[in-house]
Amino acid sequence: MTNNLQLNSEGKLKHFLTIDGLDKGLLTEILDTAESFVGMSDQQIKKVPLLRGKTIVNLFFENSTRTRTTFELAAKRLSADVISISIATSSTAKGESLLDTIRNLEAMFVDMFVVRHSISGAAHFIAQHTAPHISVINAGDGQHAHPTQAMLDLFTIRQYKKDFSKLRVAIIGDILHSRVARSEIQALNAVGVAEVRVIAPKTLLPAHVETLGVTVCHNLTEGLKDIDVIIMLRLQKERMASALLPSENEYFKCFGLTEDKLAIAKPDAIVMHPGPINRGVEIDSKVADGPQSVILRQVSNGIAIRMAIMAMAMQKQGASE
Amino acid sequence: MTNNLQLNSEGKLKHFLTIDGLDKGLLTEILDTAESFVGMSDQQIKKVPLLRGKTIVNLFFENSTRTRTTFELAAKRLSADVISISIATSSTAKGESLLDTIRNLEAMFVDMFVVRHSISGAAHFIAQHTAPHISVINAGDGQHAHPTQAMLDLFTIRQYKKDFSKLRVAIIGDILHSRVARSEIQALNAVGVAEVRVIAPKTLLPAHVETLGVTVCHNLTEGLKDIDVIIMLRLQKERMASALLPSENEYFKCFGLTEDKLAIAKPDAIVMHPGPINRGVEIDSKVADGPQSVILRQVSNGIAIRMAIMAMAMQKQGASE
Amino acid sequence: MTNNLQLNSEGKLKHFLTIDGLDKGLLTEILDTAESFVGMSDQQIKKVPLLRGKTIVNLFFENSTRTRTTFELAAKRLSADVISISIATSSTAKGESLLDTIRNLEAMFVDMFVVRHSISGAAHFIAQHTAPHISVINAGDGQHAHPTQAMLDLFTIRQYKKDFSKLRVAIIGDILHSRVARSEIQALNAVGVAEVRVIAPKTLLPAHVETLGVTVCHNLTEGLKDIDVIIMLRLQKERMASALLPSENEYFKCFGLTEDKLAIAKPDAIVMHPGPINRGVEIDSKVADGPQSVILRQVSNGIAIRMAIMAMAMQKQGASE
Numbered sequence: 001m002t003n004n005l006q007l008n009s010e011g012k013l014k015h016f017l018t019i020d021g022l023d024k025g026l027l028t029e030i031l032d033t034a035e036s037f038v039g040m041s042d043q044q045i046k047k048v049p050l051l052r053g054k055t056i057v058n059l060f061f062e063n064s065t066r067t068r069t070t071f072e073l074a075a076k077r078l079s080a081d082v083i084s085i086s087i088a089t090s091s092t093a094k095g096e097s098l099l100d101t102i103r104n105l106e107a108m109f110v111d112m113f114v115v116r117h118s119i120s121g122a123a124h125f126i127a128q129h130t131a132p133h134i135s136v137i138n139a140g141d142g143q144h145a146h147p148t149q150a151m152l153d154l155f156t157i158r159q160y161k162k163d164f165s166k167l168r169v170a171i172i173g174d175i176l177h178s179r180v181a182r183s184e185i186q187a188l189n190a191v192g193v194a195e196v197r198v199i200a201p202k203t204l205l206p207a208h209v210e211t212l213g214v215t216v217c218h219n220l221t222e223g224l225k226d227i228d229v230i231i232m233l234r235l236q237k238e239r240m241a242s243a244l245l246p247s248e249n250e251y252f253k254c255f256g257l258t259e260d261k262l263a264i265a266k267p268d269a270i271v272m273h274p275g276p277i278n279r280g281v282e283i284d285s286k287v288a289d290g291p292q293s294v295i296l297r298q299v300s301n302g303i304a305i306r307m308a309i310m311a312m313a314m315q316k317q318g319a320s321e
Numbered sequence: 322m323t324n325n326l327q328l329n330s331e332g333k334l335k336h337f338l339t340i341d342g343l344d345k346g347l348l349t350e351i352l353d354t355a356e357s358f359v360g361m362s363d364q365q366i367k368k369v370p371l372l373r374g375k376t377i378v379n380l381f382f383e384n385s386t387r388t389r390t391t392f393e394l395a396a397k398r399l400s401a402d403v404i405s406i407s408i409a410t411s412s413t414a415k416g417e418s419l420l421d422t423i424r425n426l427e428a429m430f431v432d433m434f435v436v437r438h439s440i441s442g443a444a445h446f447i448a449q450h451t452a453p454h455i456s457v458i459n460a461g462d463g464q465h466a467h468p469t470q471a472m473l474d475l476f477t478i479r480q481y482k483k484d485f486s487k488l489r490v491a492i493i494g495d496i497l498h499s500r501v502a503r504s505e506i507q508a509l510n511a512v513g514v515a516e517v518r519v520i521a522p523k524t525l526l527p528a529h530v531e532t533l534g535v536t537v538c539h540n541l542t543e544g545l546k547d548i549d550v551i552i553m554l555r556l557q558k559e560r561m562a563s564a565l566l567p568s569e570n571e572y573f574k575c576f577g578l579t580e581d582k583l584a585i586a587k588p589d590a591i592v593m594h595p596g597p598i599n600r601g602v603e604i605d606s607k608v609a610d611g612p613q614s615v616i617l618r619q620v621s622n623g624i625a626i627r628m629a630i631m632a633m634a635m636q637k638q639g640a641s642e
Numbered sequence: 643m644t645n646n647l648q649l650n651s652e653g654k655l656k657h658f659l660t661i662d663g664l665d666k667g668l669l670t671e672i673l674d675t676a677e678s679f680v681g682m683s684d685q686q687i688k689k690v691p692l693l694r695g696k697t698i699v700n701l702f703f704e705n706s707t708r709t710r711t712t713f714e715l716a717a718k719r720l721s722a723d724v725i726s727i728s729i730a731t732s733s734t735a736k737g738e739s740l741l742d743t744i745r746n747l748e749a750m751f752v753d754m755f756v757v758r759h760s761i762s763g764a765a766h767f768i769a770q771h772t773a774p775h776i777s778v779i780n781a782g783d784g785q786h787a788h789p790t791q792a793m794l795d796l797f798t799i800r801q802y803k804k805d806f807s808k809l810r811v812a813i814i815g816d817i818l819h820s821r822v823a824r825s826e827i828q829a830l831n832a833v834g835v836a837e838v839r840v841i842a843p844k845t846l847l848p849a850h851v852e853t854l855g856v857t858v859c860h861n862l863t864e865g866l867k868d869i870d871v872i873i874m875l876r877l878q879k880e881r882m883a884s885a886l887l888p889s890e891n892e893y894f895k896c897f898g899l900t901e902d903k904l905a906i907a908k909p910d911a912i913v914m915h916p917g918p919i920n921r922g923v924e925i926d927s928k929v930a931d932g933p934q935s936v937i938l939r940q941v942s943n944g945i946a947i948r949m950a951i952m953a954m955a956m957q958k959q960g961a962s963e
């Protein structure tokens with residue numbers, strides 16, 4: 001029982017907006033469900049009829065071919081009908097007209113919105129205002145959350161490292177602006193890893209970052225000691241312009257992950273990145289393509305995790321109707 | 322028996338281009354067919370195999386996410402394959418190259434064109450020149466016709482008001498430039514409503530509008546007396562620039578539908594709008610979201626009506642082949 | 643047995659990148675397979691479940707609504723799931739980032755890439771670097787090859803002319819820049835036509851064109867004598883600007899196919915064009931729409947040929963897994 005917007009009265013997943021407020025039990029249920037979809041992708045027929053006759057609307061107010069494609073593939077492999085709508089942010093500057101867009105799509109009997117928006121809180125806003133039978137999945141909102149990315153990272157970690165409780169995980173890079181980092185810190189803490197360590201220059205860390213449940217380090221060489229899992233963040237080039245950072249070269253020298261730096265972490269450490277990677281900026285190609293990199297595995301797992309979350313959120317519907 | 326381009330030799334629907342020339346019997350058949358699809362949208366599996374293996378091409382020479390989406394959803398729920406093609410009007414300035422586009426798509430064995438075009442008569446032109454087994458649905462052509470919108474409005478009216486013959490319907494706003502208004506006037510007259518009353522400033526009425534079978538009123542307060550159904554039209558902002566209208570504020574004061582104005586109509590009058598609405602321009606939010614508004618029901622009915630029209634036009638095909 | 647990148651160790655089709663290196667036996671197998679799909683398009687249900695559960699990605703780095711649509715239709719009629727991705731060439735200027743795009747899509751468990759790219763060799767590059775279970779179809783790369791177009795042309799010729807070995811085929815127009823011409827010359831020679839004759843001004847012919855296995859003629863009137871099959875090429879308007887050609891009018895006078903010119907060829911000669919046609923530039927409307935034109939039949943055959951090539955390349959997969 002919970003009053004979390006994301007759960008129905010029986011504590012089942014209804015929306016998937018943020019990791020915040022979800023407990024280890026539910027996160028584990030998502031991981032276990034995703035497990036059942038992983039094998040499927042290798043089969044001749046990569047399709048299950050779980051969501052046949054359901055309509056899923058990809059509502060992308062911010063452009064992202066990669067994320068849109070994974071959600072579209074996940075939906076199609078669940079046999080749902082998918083409509084992708086790209087909406088220029090300009091035309092929805094007013095909250096009112098965003099609501100009108102939602103109301104109209106609702107009236108067309110859609111079952112799920114997958115929402116990406118440049119404004120933090122957009123997916124929550126839609127979930128709060130949409131019809132009760134519709135599920136909302138957050139595919140990234142502003143600098144707030146990217147919970148499906150955090151779940152696929154958790155899933156990938158579990159494939160390589162058995163026991164979460166023993167793990168030390170480093171998240172490296174622009175923590176300040178990263179919705180991915182925010183969701184990952186919450187997810188890692190929810191499943192009870194031994195330590196989440198953020199490694200970044202001071203200018204790329206939020207104030208009072210310790211309150212998020214992390215240890216802080218400003219030096220990559222020091223920070224990588226004893227680390228089992230390394231999560232690199234993508235460096236948004238526009239941060240350079242905004243004078244938060246000196247130069248790409250300088251950044252790579254201090255915080256770029258090279259083979260030398262990687263050797264400081266535990267020998268069986270895995271290297272993750274949400275993509276797309278900036279080779280030679282936050283990560284060296286030798287590391288990105290090296291034996292410890294699980295970056296492409298993350299992409300694969302993204303399909304299975306999104307299938308799991310979509311299927312679980314829809315199951316709720318089946319039950320409540 | 323008829324020589325109407327829209328009907329085959331047995332009087333069955335083949336194309337759906339305009340309300341003009343269709344009789345009450347056929348319009349009623351469309352409404353009754355749509356009825357059978359309305360319930361379906363609430364079911365777990367919103368899909369029927371009626372058009373499985375058929376190929377429908379959404380041919381949009383004019384941009385419209387909303388209309389394209391409803392046609393795409395309607396087609397998918399009939400299990401058809403849908404391809405949406407957006408074509409910049411510029412590249413088809415010559416009628417010749419429009420024909421070449423059509424000929425090429427025909428040769429790919431498509432079964433239906435859903436056409437939206439900024440030029441009046443474009444859907445007719447395509448229907449006249451396309452291969453005999455292909456159906457054409459007009460999704461809006463210039464200022465000429467938008468017959469599926471008129472049918473979903475008729476369908477919505479029938480859900481709330483039993484007997485067409487007793488109804489007084491007001492259409493309010495820019496009648497002059499509205500393909501929606503033109504098709505609605507024809508549809509309402511075809512089913513035999515008691516009165517179609519157009520309410521608009523003189524600058525937004527066509528010359529000799531009475532010949533269309535309407536009564537005319539230039540004053541909203543007077544015009545709303547005894548009205549059962551109110552159809553608001555969207556005010557195209559570009560009309561302001563063209564000096565046909567003084568200002569948005571001025572327009573709202575004279576022709577905007579507020580709660581006060583609405584109270585003049587019959588107490589059980591319903592309020593309709595083809596969308597997207599301009600809140601505070603042609604309609605007040607309190608009315609748009611109020612208990613007499615059936616605007617979102619119109620959107621829902623748009624799916625059922627389009628499914629009905631597509632299925633009926635295709636049935637013709639089945640018979641003739 | 644062959645070390646051709648396009649064939650697997652058993653000599654079966656794995657990728658379809660170029661006609662070069664494919665023998666008459668394989669080309670004939672493709673034509674025969676396409677034959678079985680031709681009738682299907684006339685049926686009520688134009689769908690076979692051959693590729694159900696397979697994921698095909700249309701990867702278009704160069705815009706082409708027409709070619710994208712035919713591949714999308716072909717894939718849907720084989721019951722595959724299709725995702726179309728348009729990628730601005732700019733964002734993939736570096737080969738590295740093209741590879742990262744491919745690696746990511748691979749990781750999403752796709753089965754086939756259909757690639758169009760403005761750079762010659764792009765499809766080969768992707769085929770060389772993609773995962774072993776993925777098939778790559780070249781939908782046109784730079785000025786190098788357009789092998790599915792050549793196959794549909796061959797298929798169309800076979801429908802009208804029984805015996806390849808007796809045929810004299812003229813290819814007319816901008817041979818120099820045409821990937822279509824290059825693939826056609828290879829295909830026609832592979833099946834052993836009596837003569838491939840290229841007819842063009844010197845400025846639109848590659849150096850040493852004879853080494854491709856063609857006879858050369860610079861005069862249309864002379865060149866059309868004894869010809870069974872006429873293949874017109876589209877004149878890219880931008881060639882005019884580049885001073886390779888005097889003017890559209892001048893070109894039409896010398897190399898445009900008119901009824902008069904057509905009369906020089908054999909009386910039962912057929913006229914082909916890959917489309918879209920420039921009426922009055924390389925071909926007169928009377929010829930394009932006349933009784934000897936098979937241009938629209940080519941479009942229809944394009945669906946069947948692409949279905950055949952996709953199905954055959956996937957069959958290989960089925961066997962090897």
